[in-house]
Amino acid sequence: MPQGKHLYNQDIPYQQLPVTGEFSIFSLGSFSNDLARFPHRHDSFQILWFEKGKGKHVVDFVNYELEDNVVYLLRPGQVHQLLDDGKDGHAIVFTEDFYFSNNNDRGSIFDFTSLYDDSQVYAPINISEATVAKLEALTILMYGEVGKEGSCGKNILKHYLNALMLILERERELHLNLPERPARHFDARVLQLRKLIESNFRQEHQVKFYAEQFALTSKRLNEIVKEATGKTLSELVHDRLVLEAKRQLAYSHRSIKEICYELGFEDPAYFSRFFRNHSGFSPQDFRDEMFK
Template sequence: MLVNKSPDIPYQELPFTGQFHIFPLGSFSNALTHEPHRHDHFQIIWFTKAAGRHMVDFVWYEMEDNMVFLLRPGQVHQLDCDREGTSIMFTEKFYFANKNDQGTLYDFTYLFNSWHGYGPIRLGTCVSESLALLSQLMEREVTGTACSRSVIKHYLNAFLLLLEREKKRNAAETMMPYQHDARVVQLRRLIEEHFRTEHQVGFYANTFALTPKRLNEITKESTSCTVTELLHERLVLEAKRSLAFSHKSVKEICYELGFEDPAYFSRFFKNNTGISPQDFRDMMFK
């Protein structure tokens, strides 16, 4: 069960005035990390040693050594574990400081599991050694007298590329398909921006100058889900966040998510979760 019963999900901001930070997990511990909270930045959490559990968007994961979680802004997570390792935090502004960088980070959105993905990345020994070296190089650059944003970003890109390769290896070992389609990455971004107001596949298909049928075919090849299923998954996740971490009524949540009829919204939620919105809220706070 979630232990935080505050009316809203607390936000954890970067603990410094800049836009990039890297530090050992053991050096950053406060009460907030043990309660459900979210961030206003991207975060890479590499657990070199861990025992316990980690919750990300209502899914609990049993911790293992050499496990990596990648969190997007707004994701809710909670740590209930002893841990050693490294945390890397950076803002979108840091990554996109140069206009030529626009779009680069979104090549990695498949890694940052916000509402659909394969969960944490399990690292092999060889890649762990490479990531440790890159972590050291980033730490050295950040603390140096001539710190360069460009140098840090090159190290960060290399770090992410290695994680993407490990994710593909994880997928192969578990017999799960791993396909990366730039159109699906863009679709996820569009859904993230418009899921509260645009519930029809046609809106997203028109953006790509495709028919809804063709966009569904492309999406199913990469995710095994239709556009509607991805959209519904995102709506349900946001509904769960509001039900669990706010005092908003079911009716208020219904309207905020673009539904016109609270009764229809309740049926939608139950059809996708097997439980009514109110029962879900009650379950969270037993």
């Protein structure tokens, strides 16, 4: 349930972090900001490793009790708030451009976007005792490399980050009892598509628009998306619309009609049916549930 709702604005704010450039790492215990206690977003990818934690962390409508050695992965635009009574650990902040800075990377390093996939059920990752030492070693190496000039330092950081995320992916699969997923074919066009959806999902709901941006038929683009993600393009767009609708219903004072129009729906009744079909709630029922 959202906390601090009396301070909600029409728009969910973006929080500025004590970082510069495309990659940064800093101590969670050293960072304090009043906005952190209220719903907010960030414009970069984040890895939040709580070595010690007490309190609550709310991520997209769900309350999580902070525990020791838990990792939260947050993608740009994801809404969260940190209601902590004390914390110690590390925050790693990076951009997609940092990770995929050249075409050679796309064939040789981990496609981290699957780890941050909004369309999957969100859950933090509990870190086993054996893995803690590996993460500690990698974070120490990152702190030592940050700020060094030249392309070598950037590439070294990128590979440290890559190793850390591969370890997190393994922990995620081991400890969340996830069903075995078939291997997905990596296609750089899917990364571009995710960016395109993020920029256009409010105005463009149809597969045809996205296919035209790649000079492909709708059928061919759907085949590429299905192979890489296990979902159709329509499902990706609809997932993003529903997620944003939930965020606005839970974390803003916009009326349902305003949210409907802001998300590109012309008919509030159709928007309500769409939302119910994809969430199991009417927009008003979902909002009421969040504000209980």
